[in-house]
Amino acid sequence: MVPLLKLIWASYQHNTLRVVLVLVALITACAGLSAVLVINSAAKNSYASSNQPFLQQVEQRIIARSGHTLNKQDFAALRRLGFTQLIPVLRSSQNILHPITAQPLRISLLGIDSFSVISYLASNALKAEKNSSKVSTEELGQLWRPPFVSVIHADFASELNLSDAQILAIENNQLLPKLAVTASQGLGREIVMDIGQLQRVLGTQKISELMVVGVQNDQETHELKAALPEHLRLENINTGEQAQQLTGSFHLNLLAMACLMFVVCMFVVMNALHLLIMKRWHNLRIVRQLGVSRKQIYWAQGAELLLISLFCAPLGAIAGVFLAQLASPLVSLTLQSLFDVRIGYTQVAYLSLMTQCFAACILGAFTAAILPMRQLNTKLALRNLSVNVHTNHLPWLFASIILGCFAVGLGYYSQNILVSFSAIAMSIFAGCSLLIYALPKSLNMLFHSLPERWVLFRWLAADGVRLSQKSKIACCAFFIALTSNIGMNLMVDSFRQATQQWLTQRLVADQYISTQSPEAFTQWLATQDIDVKVIERKGLDAVLLNKPLSRTKNTTPNKTKIELRSYPSSNLYQEAMLFVQQQDDAWQRFTVDQGVLINQQLALRHELTLGEELNFYVESGQPETKHIVGIYYDYGNQNAQALLALDYFAKYKANTTLFALHFASKQQQSLFAKQLESASISNQVRSIQTRELLALSMQTFERTFVITDGLNIVTLLVAALSLATSVLMIDMDNRPQRALLRSMGVGNYQMTGLSLIQYTLLSLLACLLALPFGIGLTWLLINLINVQAFSWSYPLLITPAKLLSAGLLSVLLIVLVVALPLYRLSRRKLVEDIKCLSF
Template sequence: MIIALVTGITGLSSVLVINATAKQSYANATPPLFAQLQFRISAKQGQKLVKSDYVEGRRDGLGWVPVMEYSGRLTSHQQVTILGIDPLALSLAQQGLEDTSMQNPGNVLMSRGFARTLGVSSGDTLRLSDGRILGSAFVVSQGLQDEVLLMDIAEFMRVLQHPEIDEFWLFDIPEESQLNRLHQRFEVDKVYYEDPATLTDSFHLNLLAMGLLMFIVCLFIVMNAFHLLYTERQPMFVMLRQMGVSRQTLFKAIFLELLLLCLFTSVLGLWLGVQLAYWLSPAVELTLTSLYELDVSFNQTNLLSLFLLSFSACLAGAIIAVLNPLLSLNRRLANIKAQQNTGDKRFWWAVVLAFAIGFMLSSLLATSLLMHFVSVACLILLGCALMIVLIPILLKHIACRIPAKYALLHWSAADSLRIARRSNIAMCAFFIAVTANVGMNLMVDSFRQATTSWLQQRLVADFYVSSDHAQRVKDYFSETHPGVWLWERKRLAGTLNADVVDVIAYPEHPDYQRAVGLKKAMNNAWQRFLEDGVFINEQLAYKQQLQIGQTIDFYADKKRFTRTIVGIHYDYGNMDNQILLPDTQVSSNAAERFLFAVHLPEGYSLDFATITEQLNQRDSTASVSDLQQIMRFSMQTFDRAFIVTGALNVITLLVAGLSLATSISLIEVQNTGPSGVLRALGVSRMRLTACSLAQYGLLAMLTALVAIPFGALLSYLLINKINVASFAWSYPMLFNGTLVFQLMMLSVTIVLMAVIFPLWHSHRKPIAKRLAEL
């Protein structure tokens, strides 16, 4: 019982520590330098912004800031975006930088994190890859984005020979009349700043749900432990009642004992939870960085508030767990016969109907991640209630079909009905564990198969080359292998409805048409794509609620594109928005080029090792990978990402098995007399233990069979509801019968392993002592 409470509090408190410290990190983090930016204003298509536009806007009362933009690479081959901004206009817009940051026009501002990445400190000279000197690095503590450099606009124009204004930034919300005039003359985009605390809500809610699930499963063990404890202490309670101790005094003592127990387990569980949280913090930091591009640090948190929260949760959970055992004890002390309301079929069918209605309503009306979790909770509770109703019915049918000549087997099947009614709580814990196992494993297996199939479909080239020097790669293949088709992946940074998007050039070759992996598409999608269409990834479609046939306006390469969405493609694991444009519509000079797909003509062969060696001699940044390497690396990364899931599945089953073992200990204490009669009739201890194992194996098998459809439905919700709400992408659900059968056998095996020791220990009691308890 103490171990179960400590385990539950450890899991819950570790999640609370992770969530609290991460959110504290968000609150303490410096907001982006231009977090107050309201509008980005650019020229209409075919026009340019000029200085007279800026002067006219100032006269109209607009405190806007002229901005120039340039994309290039530093001598370290790091891709950067350089912004030229007028510091005077910026200070007038009340968006001043650090006091000394732009007093020297030669300063080039960068974030601390980006400076660490480059190995640069303030005062170091920054150069572009073509040798041009940008200026002296100046590291700022304000929230400047990584890979973004900030320069004085005059130095920007002098060094980069870039005289054109690309945008005006407006930090104040203009009057309605001013905004109308702006819309008439310019392209006006509203800017939205996404708070990191809001952005990561789904991640932290998932963590909290896992912690609560672990805590609830542990409460099942606590409940069974209290049942066993109070059953064993019942003679002492009866003796105290005979000595004149009132029931109220006994219950006050029990609650005092419970309070001290919760205090001890809360302190120990919180300490272990804090250690676990800080042990897991590097993995959580890596996850938040890769998923949301956030820099998170885990520091000390308010332990007093966490202790109060953990203690409250422990006390509330312990009271819930002890309530039923105490009511049963109260009836025994008052010599009141327990009413069998829990066995009333009409009551449980009403519970089933209530949870079924709750599940349907929460599924249909769910608009948030929290409501989807409510739907999952209703599904699991529905399954528990239905299991309590169905198991006795199934056991009755099984007992009726066993011939009477097999007396011991017939008794074993009939007695299973009694055990099922007495072990409802433990079987519910086992049901939840099996349902969660089936649901999670089907989800992971579906994801793995979908990812493997998607990679095999998308990777159509013979091998791939990545490099920071695109021209060197092109020169090498044109000189040494002129018959090879080399397709360079071109990417532009763009915006759509104030959201950042990656605009990717996509070839029209038939192999790539088959490889795109469309989830939805118009008729003649490829013909429309080449004319005036685009493909978007599922993430972008979900985030902005975009549909097939809808026309969108987006900006890239300082141009405005008006295109029709002709298809939505799968893009597993990608958190970025993506738009695919025909390859011919993306300029090689403007795009970022870093990846090449190498296609060999039929019958043409190249030595992989030779190509790698020759390329590295020309370009030290070049990396060559074939299909097998990419697939192997991807699957290894996939397996590492989900290795914790497999461990958690086994732990969940072990916890459920421990709960069942505790319940069996209680049942066997009450079953001492009847089993003594069987021993007196000549049934050996081995046969009696085998019959008991068969009973619990049958119960576990039936419970697992009932849990399988609920696990499959849980997997569907995880894939198509929770995953979409959390990460904005989904994948097809696949039902693997072999995997489900293996999980069912594993579950039953764990149950049998958990119960064999308490059964063997119980059946060692001498026959005379057993008969004396009749």
């Protein structure tokens, strides 16, 4: 074994590039996989511990109902009733100027009543409860008494380039307590300080919520609910199991992308191993002739692979950890905005992750080595390798049809996301089979259609058939990457267009006002001489009585909450509504309070259709029934929602949740803005102009999909790399033919150009096939995955120009990547190549 390993080691000096390729591919695969494992694991730990700063097991919170406020008196009253597990917090998001870079930075601030935390922890310590936070009272003491610090997690601080003892100023020029960098549990992407300090800095007496610490059983929850005054309610925080369910699809998506990248990297490894082994086979033949058995050679190869894996796995895992740290801010933001879940900084079990990486690396490397080893086996066994060009491609066509039928069947009957993903995978494999069938067929057709005098192009087409055979797998990898690229791009683009159109259509007012004190605002507005029409949006919380589906995860029987909101029925607002479906007389019935409009989420989760009855009751009210006269699009809303005419809300004295303002002119709007700015209620009111709202929404949209874009590009690059390595691999078999043509006077650059055209043709053909499959993938993502994950969908909008540009850019990328090894090959001296013609 040792002499064989020495031989293998000696061969590395002559095959540096190939060895480096194997190493880089393995490290990249491990890095991608471990990054995603770290991200998913950290998120999972965060959900599982349901942690908040300094506290664990926070699964519920008390908040004010729409239009009401939560204040200190509410908290005191509840504490005096014995509910000592309540911790008041104030959340705010403020702009600060970075003390070093002077750049504006938007930071989340959290004010927490450290005393309530201390009290709770003291009580917990006495009870010696499990999951007690290990935070000391001294640490908490720093928050509420001198030196009055605000704490920031070390990772967050280094991400923002902030350091210990810095003092940050917020936009009203007030200074935050000085920073203390810490590694306390439960801290997330926020700066935490005492609630009193934050209130002082912001000049407010508001509090956002009361966190309920500790797992509450039904009895305790019931008691707490019964004790709450009218204007407060108890709700679950999206954490624990719920967060896991909600975010399951996101994490699955990440994992799927990582696995895809891993698989594509394994393609590269396979090709690179192929190159390595083929370079080596001549010596291995000699070694065989000297009496070394095939088994010993395989053991040596296996040992080499194991050592390479052992080398690459830890490097890849560590690189992955760094990648995860880089990506974690974006992931946290995405999860927060998509699912309203909180991710804090948690410990990750690195040992277990590394072990998984090792295992994946070894498994992947050995799997990738199967084909090259088989090829080696063949070469070692036979004297001459006969070129076996399969001319019968029909089995691939049949396979494609069968897989396609399976995919359609799975998709049609799919009840959950896993089955839907399987349908997608199957359709992609069907596409691959079709590609393998179509490539040689198309090239053959091209060959026969070219005039005979175009001898080089005919050679190009004929040889292309052989090339397509040899680079099947690389072409498939490219096809998969391109299909998912097109599919994802199209999906995001459709979503973007749909969102933009929907927002533009729905936001018909000039300005929107949200406030906790609607009466104060109304009173103030009445005193201003401004020509404006005000549309109030009323809100109530109701409970659905329709029977839920067995497959809805987020609801318990009889407990589905629905948001009831008022909607005007003026012509303007009628035109603004974007329906999935509506009855002809929808608006007539709606206006007279006979009909209700429901959002797509409610319709899909409970299989409600037009004409059916919606049964519900407003809390403390009687059960009611309304006919569903329309189902509307409501992108991004996690909740079930129903719209009713304004009159309906009068009997419940519902509060106003939002004001929509229609100004007579732009001057009136400017006047309003000026007067509001100087009004005393200005700090109680949040005002936003429609165009700002649109811009903000689209900004949020773009941020959400940055990760997907990044992963797409990475996968495409890896596929391109895979194709590039196959170029190097195929070249070894190609050399005699190249040399032959060169010997007949075909120029060097001509040959390179022909090869480039061959690969471009292959890529173009793959691209042509990827386009319809990409569109199909988009359709599956929108109408299956999105519906199953979020219970809403949006129209598939195809912009041909964007589609083509996505495809062509990918092809261009391939061509550029492939041009490099081809150029390198063209630098080789002809006299060396000719040797394989035994001249």
